[in-house]
Amino acid sequence: MLEVKNLTFQVQENGVERSIVENISFDVADGEMLVITGPNGGGKSTLAKVLMGIEKASAGQIILDGEDISNYDINHRADAGIGYAFQQPPRFKGMTVMKLLSLSAGKELKREECCKLLSTVGLCANEYIEREVDGTLSGGEMKRLEIATVLAKSHKLCIFDEPEAGIDLWSFSMLIEQFEKIHKEKKESLVLISHQERIIQMADRIMVIEDGKIASIGATDEILPQLLGKTADSYSCLTCR
């Protein structure tokens, strides 16, 4: 379903090129759940943004269901079947929750459909449906709404960047149920960036990104014990070791 070949993303820093993501290759099978984890600043969100076309790859290839989407922009990749939930969701002043959900679904949603979506992420529909997606929503409310926008439509591949961040325990349990449901149905592939053990252990495979590269990738029962056994020292700055 998704094939990523030699993906690199570089930035210019003081006239020198720095690789944030370096020569990364992996694939995601139909219906598979891949969890990407690893130390802060390792390059996980950047990799996700490059997959979604928010950042442009410096090199490499992205193939979705046999279609080379490497040169597609973000809209074109969304049309090709990728859904994406930001680590820090953007706000849209002047737009209501109902309008945002309809835009995300790609069709005018009925009030009951919006209510259903909102309740899957633990938001009480009556309280939120007419609200503006602006700075008056809390970080956790925004995060849950963002996840609802991805759930509003079916995709070939959904990418969720730290879906757990800022979410209360009750909503977190509902979220886990949603991921389990998607995973069980096997209709969509999932790439979840997470530091949360409960999410990581749901994965079919885990990919650890460290310093812009794949530190390890493999089945969950192989990689998770390694992660749990890692000490803070083993994550320390490479140049300080």
Ligand SMILES: Nc1ncnc2c1ncn2[C@@H]1O[C@H](COP(=O)(O)OP(=O)(O)OP(=O)(O)O)[C@@H](O)[C@H]1O
């Ligand atoms: N456009 C950019 N220009 C310069 N540096 C960047 C750019 N984008 C990302 N970085 C840097 O690249 C590194 C990787 O960032 P990224 O957000 O991808 O890490 P992450 O693994 O998602 O971290 P976290 O777990 O903290 O969310 C960081 O040091 C970040 O500051």
